[in-house]
Amino acid sequence: MSFHSTENYIVSAELALAVNAAITLEKPLLLKGEPGTGKTRLAEELAQSLGTDLIQWHIKSTTKAQHGLYEYDAVSRLRDSQLGSDKVHDIANYIKPGKLWQAFSAERRPVLLIDEIDKADIEFPNDLLHELDRMSFYVHETGQQVSAAQRPIVLITSNNEKELPDAFLRRCFFHYIRFPDADTLRQIVAVHFPQIRQQLLSTALEVFFELRELPGLKKKPSTSELLDWLKLLLAEQIPAEVLQQKQQQGGLMPMFGALLKNEQDVQLVEKLAFLAKRQGR
Incomplete structure (x- = not known):
């Protein structure tokens, strides 16, 4: 067995x-x-x-x-x-x-x-x-x-x-x-979304791991929440370019409600984006 x-x-x-x-x-x-x-x-x-x-x-x-x-x-x-x-x-x-x-x-x-x-x-x-x-x-x-x-x-x-x-x-x-690394997450995603474009997946994983590593985040998004988020991105046909643009600009990602589950974390992401823009001026 x-x-x-x-x-x-x-x-x-x-x-x-x-x-x-x-x-x-x-x-x-x-x-x-x-x-x-x-x-x-x-x-x-x-x-x-x-x-x-x-x-x-x-x-x-x-x-x-x-x-x-x-x-x-x-x-x-x-x-x-x-x-x-x-x-x-x-x-x-x-x-x-x-x-x-x-x-x-x-x-x-x-x-x-x-x-x-x-x-x-x-x-x-x-x-x-x-x-x-x-x-x-x-x-x-x-x-x-x-x-x-x-x-x-x-x-x-x-x-x-x-x-x-x-x-x-x-x-x-x-x-x-242990929380899966990027390679394992790719295998997991492939089981659920075998037709997903690799460019979208790569960008989504970058955004996902950046979010998990934010200091002060009350609840880190999980594997199941990543799958929910990807399902929404595919359903809404959001391209990788939109994710890349939001990643560069900072702030809330598309369909953020699948990843962020309380108002403190939403405010944290918005605050960090605001501070980054101020420092960039």
């Missing part, structure tokens, strides 16, 4: 090595990196390339570890008892399996994505230590022990909003996805 770049997804040699190492070690792969670097997409492509199912658990601030195991619907059971339903005699009718349970009971080895784990409470990773380590858990309401027939391939993503506990980190194989 080996993973590498696919027709729709370009991975670096380092990332491919990390995925394959985690699969071999049967440890969760903890992925960190800037938003928009393809962490979530990796799980989708990995499942597709292995011909298996993808089970996605998207974490929110209110998510508890118990939600991934199962939930007991006591309200429905109370309602059914008031209505005289025969279902109430079997408590299993009110147990809803969570994403971990689904992964443990899958017929073939699935890919389990625990997406943005750092959004949850600080105790959330610790509460999953036993289940991810032993790949089993106990259902107290029914007395059932749920164990994985085969260990799922677990991918965990984090945007570094919170520090993760050391005990949790020890159980993971870690990889930080």
